[in-house]
Amino acid sequence: MNLYVDVTPATPRTRTGAIKLHGPDAFDGMRRAGRVAAETLDALVPLVKAGVSTGELDDFAREAIVAAGAVPINIGYNGYRHASCISVNHVVCHGIPGTKILSEGDILNIDLTAVVDGWHGDTSRMFLVGEVPLKAKRLVDVTYECLMLGIEAAVPGGRLGDIGHAIQRHAEKHRYSVVRDFVGHGVGLVYHDEPDVHHYGRPGTGPELRPGMIFTIEPMINIGKPGVKILDDDWTAVTRDRSLSAQFEHSIGITETGAEIFTRSPKGLHRPPYR
Ligand code: MF3
Numbered sequence: 001m002n003l004y005v006d007v008t009p010a011t012p013r014t015r016t017g018a019i020k021l022h023g024p025d026a027f028d029g030m031r032r033a034g035r036v037a038a039e040t041l042d043a044l045v046p047l048v049k050a051g052v053s054t055g056e057l058d059d060f061a062r063e064a065i066v067a068a069g070a071v072p073i074n075i076g077y078n079g080y081r082h083a084s085c086i087s088v089n090h091v092v093c094h095g096i097p098g099t100k101i102l103s104e105g106d107i108l109n110i111d112l113t114a115v116v117d118g119w120h121g122d123t124s125r126m127f128l129v130g131e132v133p134l135k136a137k138r139l140v141d142v143t144y145e146c147l148m149l150g151i152e153a154a155v156p157g158g159r160l161g162d163i164g165h166a167i168q169r170h171a172e173k174h175r176y177s178v179v180r181d182f183v184g185h186g187v188g189l190v191y192h193d194e195p196d197v198h199h200y201g202r203p204g205t206g207p208e209l210r211p212g213m214i215f216t217i218e219p220m221i222n223i224g225k226p227g228v229k230i231l232d233d234d235w236t237a238v239t240r241d242r243s244l245s246a247q248f249e250h251s252i253g254i255t256e257t258g259a260e261i262f263t264r265s266p267k268g269l270h271r272p273p274y275r
């Protein structure tokens with residue numbers, strides 16, 4: 001089995017076991033899908049405040065994605081029933097939107113995926129509800145820095161382990177921990193494709209990064225220990241020690257010179273505070 005496959009002629013719609021090396025059509029498709037996803041997060045910014053329910057935010061996300069002519073692909077994915085995952089405070093990821101009302105001081109991640117012509121734009125950001133304790137703000141800042149340091153390490157000729165290492169190093173420098181139970185992933189016509197992108201690792205290890213690779217980086221960083229558990233709803237992942245957790249996610253493509261971010265905020269709302 002080859003580690004890589006050139007999919008420039010025609011991209012398979014399935015996992016093949018190899019890391020796909022995409023061509024310009026894929027980059028074009030990912031730009032369009034990534035833009036819809038990022039615009040949807042931009043549009044959510046003014047709606048995230050105390051008193052709103054996570055279900056209302058999800059309704060807005062679904063409608064915005066559909067209004068943009070894209071598909072809210074999380075609906076129906078492995079039986080999931082919502083357009084977004086909304087993960088509040090000690091929820092690490094895959095929080096299910098519903099009746100939960102946001103309160104002053106909460107931090108939350110909204111993660112959504114918009115599909116355009118089959119291409120998956122997958123992105124998430126943190127949001128702060130009103131005045132948030134400094135301890136929580138610091139976690140959010142460092143988690144954003146972890147994502148961007150990971151992206152800086154995503155250069156052709158580098159290795160996948162360089163990305164994980166850059167993230168882990170920064171998180172641990174601040175005495176935070178990196179969640180190990182969830183990974184970034186190849187993305188494109190397939191939602192969750194090869195390779196797994198670990199958010200920890202050793203430099204110079206793992207597959208070589210080559211132009212045409214398209215994947216997400218989506219570190220989950222905890223104030224406390226890295227352990228997570230899944231609640232009885234079979235989706236919601238929470239920190240075992242109930243410490244706060246934060247996450248940011250971009251979909252990126254490796255170019256000849258570095259990485260292109262497909263899910264950049266058109267409004268420049270990359271990280272809180274958004275005011
Ligand atoms: N968007 C998530 C990721 O970053 C996956 C969510 S799957 C869902 O890979 F079904 F929970 F929506």
Ligand code: CO
Binds near residue numbers: 122184185218249
């Ligand atoms: Co993802």
Ligand code: CO
Binds near residue numbers: 111112113123124249
């Ligand atoms: Co996501």
